[in-house]
Amino acid sequence: MPEALFDPLARIYGPFAEITHARYRPWVESAVPANGRRAIELGCGSGQFLALLADRFEEVVAVDVSAAMIETARRRAGRRRIDYRVGDIRDATPGRVGTFDLVFSVNTLHHLGDPRLSLPHVRDLVGPGGTLVVIDYVTSTPAWARAGGPAYRLYRWARGLDGAVRAGIARRSVGDARAMYRLRRDPHWRRLAAGARTLDREAFRRHYSEAFPGARISAGLDRSVCAVAWARPAAWARPDAEAAVIETPPAATGPGSS
Numbered sequence: 001m002p003e004a005l006f007d008p009l010a011r012i013y014g015p016f017a018e019i020t021h022a023r024y025r026p027w028v029e030s031a032v033p034a035n036g037r038r039a040i041e042l043g044c045g046s047g048q049f050l051a052l053l054a055d056r057f058e059e060v061v062a063v064d065v066s067a068a069m070i071e072t073a074r075r076r077a078g079r080r081r082i083d084y085r086v087g088d089i090r091d092a093t094p095g096r097v098g099t100f101d102l103v104f105s106v107n108t109l110h111h112l113g114d115p116r117l118s119l120p121h122v123r124d125l126v127g128p129g130g131t132l133v134v135i136d137y138v139t140s141t142p143a144w145a146r147a148g149g150p151a152y153r154l155y156r157w158a159r160g161l162d163g164a165v166r167a168g169i170a171r172r173s174v175g176d177a178r179a180m181y182r183l184r185r186d187p188h189w190r191r192l193a194a195g196a197r198t199l200d201r202e203a204f205r206r207h208y209s210e211a212f213p214g215a216r217i218s219a220g221l222d223r224s225v226c227a228v229a230w231a232r233p234a235a236w237a238r239p240d241a242e243a244a245v246i247e248t249p250p251a252a253t254g255p256g257s258s
């Protein structure tokens with residue numbers, strides 16, 4: 001269960017997210033519409049973007065499967081216009097939560113398993129004329145490390161160290177370098193990273209273009225992520241007539257790069 005891995009991370013995740021999000025916050029600020037009625041954040045984590053959403057939308061629903069993450073988000077972003085819900089994204093259907101003018105998610109959707117099922121599920125939450133804004137991890141693990149074992153562990157260690165040094169230099173802060181290293185070396189985070197089914201950039205482009213025809217896909221924000229902005233036309237029929245059923249993701253097939 002994802003909450004079992006995310007609950008223990010809630011305390012140390014916030015500082016890490018603050019640092020990594022700084023790289024794509026300007027893109028998010030320009031992609032999120034200036035105003036609207038209802039927004040939902042899928043997998044809000046420690047809530048770094050909730051204040052921005054609450055500034056622009058009348059009502060914000062913040063969903064996360066981890067109660068500890070939701071509690072951290074509530075402490076950070078407060079209650080103003082935000083309805084916090086502990087729950088699985090796969091249970092958030094238009095029948096239960098309605099549709100939204102903005103569906104927003106950062107570094108979360110890869111946890112939902114097969115994108116051919118999860119992306120139509122997410123798309124159904126976007127109301128007519130609404131907007132989808134998603135950033136998610138893509139794998140950057142080199143081929144030599146993908147088989148797992150010592151090569152993968154060495155790669156992860158070097159990557160963690162590299163990320164910490166870069167953050168420390170870019171932000172001129174030893175504390176920030178420590179926060180980056182601390183999360184990446186945490187055993188729960190390492191288990192998540194090893195089990196993550198992140199797409200590579202090409203597969204990301206293919207799946208998102210299929211699910212969100214005409215979407216704007218940005219690959220250059222950061223080496224670890226791709227970003228998508230999609231405006232759902234007011235009159236638009238979903239391409240696949242059958243409702244998508246989200247199943248429990250199958251066991252991990254290889255290391256990813258959370």
Ligand SMILES: C[S@@+](CC[C@H](N)C(=O)[O-])C[C@H]1O[C@@H](n2cnc3c(N)ncnc32)[C@H](O)[C@@H]1O
Nearest residue numbers: 002006017043044045064065066088089106111
């Ligand atoms: C890597 S964190 C990203 C958090 C936040 N969006 C950010 O960018 O800082 C992934 C988040 O997704 C949540 N999560 C994972 N699977 C989920 C699911 N099936 N339903 C709801 N939340 C989920 C986790 O609890 C965690 O808070």
